[in-house]
Amino acid sequence: MAALPDSNYSLSPGKNKGNSAHNIQIYDSVAHRRCLLASKNMSPQAQRFPNQVVVVTGAGHGIGRAIAERFAAEGARIAVNDVSAARASEVAAAIGPNALPVPADVSSKAAVELMFDQVLAHFGRLDVLVNNAGNIHAARHFLEADEAWWDQLVDVNLKGSFLCAHRAAHHMARQRAGVIINMSSGGATKAHRGNVAYDAS
Numbered sequence: 265m266a267a268l269p270d271s272n273y274s275l276s277p278g279k280n281k282g283n284s285a286h287n288i289q290i291y292d293s294v295a296h297r298r299c300l301l302a303s304k305n306m307s308p309q310a311q312r313f314p315n316q317v318v319v320v321t322g323a324g325h326g327i328g329r330a331i332a333e334r335f336a337a338e339g340a341r342i343a344v345n346d347v348s349a350a351r352a353s354e355v356a357a358a359i360g361p362n363a364l365p366v367p368a369d370v371s372s373k374a375a376v377e378l379m380f381d382q383v384l385a386h387f388g389r390l391d392v393l394v395n396n397a398g399n400i401h402a403a404r405h406f407l408e409a410d411e412a413w414w415d416q417l418v419d420v421n422l423k424g425s426f427l428c429a430h431r432a433a434h435h436m437a438r439q440r441a442g443v444i445i446n447m448s449s450g451g452a453t454k455a456h457r458g459n460v461a462y463d464a465s
Contacts, residue, residue: 311339317387319343319380321370321428322397324351327447331394333359343383345370345397370397370424380431389439393432395425396447 318335322328324346332342332355342363346352349367356363364386368379383390399420404413429444436442 311337313392314339316340316391317343317383317389318392318394319345319366319383319390319428319432320394320396321345321424322347324348324355328394328396329355331396332363335392336360336362340392341387343379343387345379347397369420370428371419373427376424376427376431380428380435384435390432390435390442392443392445393428394445394447395428397421397424398447398449 313335316339318332318340320328320332320335320342323332323342323344328346332344336342336359340362342356342359343366344352344356344359344363345366345368346355347367347369349365352365352367356365364383366379366382368375370376380390397420399417402413402416425446429446432442432444436444
């Protein structure tokens, strides 16, 4: 996301460890205020994505919400995806009339197809997909793992990115333009205890 400055956050040493939900709440509060201020003070001429349509998966909280809000501050129209309809609607309402809640489980092909159908019916185009949805909360010791646990994480983190990118790419190819951004984390390069499925995906 180098094209979107000021979307990072920092915590004092030692506070970026432990409960990830706690860290997400800190991120939300800082990023949300920053994006609201940017959208109020930014002229349409200064916005870098005016009227472009951006789908952000996993945008109901945390980093996904901050991404959606930053794109909105830059003039984009946002499709806010989350597995929770309540969270998707809350974020879309906070962003304003240029946001559409599109709740869906990205691990389901049928749900993904319906989500993109809704986006295209509402906005008429698709310019950017941010594959941000991810499941990290089901930590389990490897010796206690089973196939259902593995599938639960890999289906969202890996298959979900494939399903969304596959559908988006077909539309973007016909449109002859588009960008797909796949988010990752430190799990791509470093193993974490209890998170072998997350790290692998």
